[in-house]
Amino acid sequence: MADYEWLKPIREMVGREYGRIIAWDEVNPAMVRQWCEVMGVENPLYTDAEYAHQSEFGELVAPPSMLQSWCEAGFYRDSYAPGSTEDNPYTVLKLIEAEGYPSVVAVNSELTFERYVKMGEKLYYTTRFDAISEEKVTALGTGFFVTLIMSYFSINDSGEDDKVGELLFRVFKFKPANPVARPEKTESGLPKIKRPKPGISDDTRFFWEGCEQGELRIQHCKACDKLQHPPAPVCMYCHSFELDYQLASGKGQLYSFVVMHYPEVPPFDHPNPIGLIELEEGVRLSAQLIDVDKDQLQIGMALEVRFETFDDEMTLPLFAPVSAAAESLT
Amino acid sequence: MTSMKTINFNDTNPGDKLPELEIPVTVALITGGAIATRDYFPGHHDKDAAQELGSPHVFMNILTTNALVQRFVEKWAGPQARFKDLKIKLGVPNYPGDTMKLMGEVTDKDEVSQTVTVALAGKNSMGTHVSGTVSLTLPV
Structure with a gap:
């Protein structure tokens, strides 16, 4: 050719x-010994000084x-x-x-x-x-x-x-002759950290399904007409199993709160304020507080629900201060 | 343990078979072997890098293959055998999860230099990973 x-x-x-x-x-003996260890080479000529001394070399090789x-x-x-x-x-x-x-x-x-x-x-x-x-x-x-x-x-x-x-x-x-198709490169090899999901049972499913539809559903007892949260299999007041739900307005006030500083767990922002919110219907629920500086949190401040969807698969009720603008609309 | 006994040149004959040696190929052996031989090529320790090169996983480096050939022959020959050469031809890769079976036999003897030649092959599930020859001098 x-x-x-x-x-x-x-x-x-x-x-x-x-x-x-x-x-x-x-x-040097350290690199030799480590090599022998990994390779499974057990010849004492390389690692046993006493043995090697008796060889024609008179020392380790x-x-x-x-x-x-x-x-x-x-x-x-x-x-x-x-x-x-x-x-x-x-x-x-x-x-x-x-x-x-x-x-x-x-x-x-x-x-x-x-x-x-x-x-x-x-x-x-x-x-x-x-x-x-x-x-x-x-x-x-x-x-x-x-x-x-x-x-x-x-x-x-x-x-x-x-x-x-x-x-x-x-x-x-x-x-x-046959070029190898290279696997598509991901933007980053690192896995995306997702927000932890709630455990959902037959007793609580209505609540999470409500979130997906933008409804804050609170469990209601058909027997004694009381509300309770979080959802349970039985009425905590009269022990009836006859339960359904009512829609809450989503308005309430800050009953108590805590600010998570440490540990910083992804994907949450830190500091991470968590509120216990008393709804105007009278029950309390805990949720992340958003659109508010932790230093401006005050017991009793007016809050309203915001439904936010995470990772395209989960909608959660979060609470934010009622803004002047939003108030003027109501 | 390698037997402390070294095989005597006069006790070897062409056609003698070496005891087979099966070596499980693991990620630890491949990566540890690469680092122990100071070979930091990414395909030997980084699965993503290996896959980008078109391999399913990290693959064994040549210097580890050389070491395993030495181990296989030395285990049979004993600590007083002296390597004169180690000549290999490389075939299919060694990937984690496979097993390499080393086989060999004496093919030649040189009375003057007390040297034997061993022909060997290391095979895994995909075929022959390594083949070649090793010459050793043996005591009489």
């Missing part, structure tokens, strides 16, 4: 060497397959230890990507070990852009196999750095 024009400069880069990427940490970990960037990606090269050894992948090959998958990882590394050794690696294939068509898609060779060294005081191992790393940089 004839090469693309844009590939020529990339092919000319084959063989290019990239500078040192230095380990953040010396080879790091697990060989941990070699690459020492020189990883870490939490801040592409941030390498001081003294590391500014050059990006993966430049070639970015150049290919710019030509319309967005995906990448690792294909081969081939580690070879010259020797095991001991605690206290400081490692670095250099990278060589080893090869790029012809354009290949695979089940994944169409693209190029790119091979990098990383050589790992231990920094030696004498200046003669000592090669400890090598990694051949091959990736396939490609245009996907």
